[in-house]
Amino acid sequence: MNQHTDVVVVGGGQAGLAAGYHLRRQNLDHVILDADPAPGGAWQHMWDSLHLFSPVEHSSLPGRLMPAQPGETYPGAGHVVDYLADYEKRYDLPVQHGTRVRAVRHDGERLLVEADTGTWRARGVISATGTWTRPFIPAVPGRSAFTGRQLHTVDYRCPTDFAGQRVLVVGGGNSGAQIAADLALDGHVEVTWVTQRPPRFLRDDIDGRALFDVATARRRALDAGRRDTGAAASLGDIAAVPPVRAARDAGLLHAKPMFSRLTADGAWWADDSHTTVDAVIWCTGFRPALSHLAPLNLRGPRGHMPTDGTRACGEPRLHLLGYGDWTGPASATLIGVGRPARDAAGEIAHLLRS
Template sequence: MSRVLDVVVIGAGQAGLAAGYHLRRLGGLDFAVLDAEPAPGGAWQHAWDSLRLFSPAAYSSLPGRLMPPQHEETYPDAPHVVDYLTDYERRYELPVQRPVRVEAVRRDGAYLRVETDSGVRSARAVISATGTWSRPFLPAVPGRASFRGRQLHTVRYRTPGEFAGMRVIVVGGGNSGAQIAADLAYDTELTWVTRRPARFLADDIDGRALFDHATARRRALDEGRTDGGGVASLGDVVAVPPVREARDTGRLTARPMFTRVTRTGVVWADGTRAEADVIIWCTGFRPALAHLGPLGLRGPRGHIPVQGTEAVGDPRLHLLGYGDWTGPASATLIGVGRPAREAARAVAALLG
């Protein structure tokens, strides 16, 4: 029988690296981090060119290592984050193996059997940190399949130059939708569509305040106090400088959601039409959990019920970085540190 690892971490994006950091700090654990990507950086290496963090570098850091500032940029771009994650992985000598794609996790007696495209690993515990980027969500809008122009999701968008002079509809009222719409507001005939009126956070609110709010909410819930609402109660869009500029110059005004797509554009409930060459769907993601399917733990909404980060149906499995349901602000750089520490400690306690 091959060597049994204490822990397998699946995914070497920000959540997987934070888990690796805390496992390394605890000491005495034989673990590996399996990453499907051929290079460090997680999903950040696939982001669009103009993407900016919502927080300054010092407030976008993983545990143990502050992100250095980016020259003359308050809000770092994606390549800067990739460089930071690459350095982080090297600095803490995290045992990342890549490219290794995990295909399934199954129960195997006292162990969890991790099946990959490069063989099988057996582990006493698994921390799944595969994120959401690989599972883009497209809504079931009537007529979407009939559109003769180009359709793409956030994950395929790169630069506004590709669409210069075109009629572009951007769908989505979150941060991705607002940033991409702002990116396209100058050189395209832009229509920005949101399911509800666009809600910009106050200009002085960025990721620092959002993390503080999420942490305070979790503390209130743990103490049995009234739920004041998650970060969504503050608004949907962080007004980073490019978004703020496009908004303040009148280029970023949202229209309500259309009712159907036609071969050449979209139609609203009142019969108003807009022709389009391109529709960009900034409509979010779903957690990438297919590899955990054989464990039979998923609930009716597709999520795996958790207590903290621990799967309710199997304490050997922890989920990290998929959203607030796996730790407050755990899908952010600064927010994933605390649930990663809790997951590592819980795993160490379980393994004795």
């Protein structure tokens, strides 16, 4: 069954909802196709103790301030899910949940969005699928030989799943630090935290507000042809949210250097020391979930899809939103996705009306 619309948004998380908000303001007919059966995007799959590292006034989508969560400076993941569900309902956004997009093609005149419920013929497409469904685990020697449990960030929920166990947490970013802190503070798990380089904590007075300001200033400088002011990562890699700060101050959050290989029962380091572990949690990041765009053949020689802002260089009817700084400064954050969503909707509106 073929259906017609001006714009199809692929993905109904925070980026997809921001896109829908601005498409509505442009009076463009659109539909948002989301694979999840319920609102909330990736936030509904996060671990139990996760909190934002920005307060609500710096964690909101366009048009609707996130309400405060009682007793919390930094809202929890469940609060974000409730906010996104309310946002979707408040603006009556046309989200079709439980609809997975398999491929995006073109027939010359239109873009064809092939979903498991049928095909949409659209004049424009915004891809907003994020990264959560493409966890990355590095090719570490001995990984296939390890007989214990291996998980990625996407699989972690709470410390009680590891009570009485020895757990190796790999990764020096926010996820690695927060999960290591969560396990260490529980007191019933023996945690070894491993990072590729010594962890770099942001100052305690710096949170997502400052990171967004740095990312925005960098993008403005680059757009104006000025020198690169440095990415937000230049300030540090780990935001000292309350649980991380508590574990660090209690002396529970010490990182070891990366091990040289895994064995059947644990890990070996370059100094020939060995640690026996029951589980490894890989907090090693994600890759953009773009397999549905493969039929368009837009990837460059190194697998990267070139963009001008959010617009795909090889297909002006396609915009990519929410994948990180390469599709807009801080566009993978709640507060950061609003401006590139507005720009994408505006560019599509201009293209269609011309």
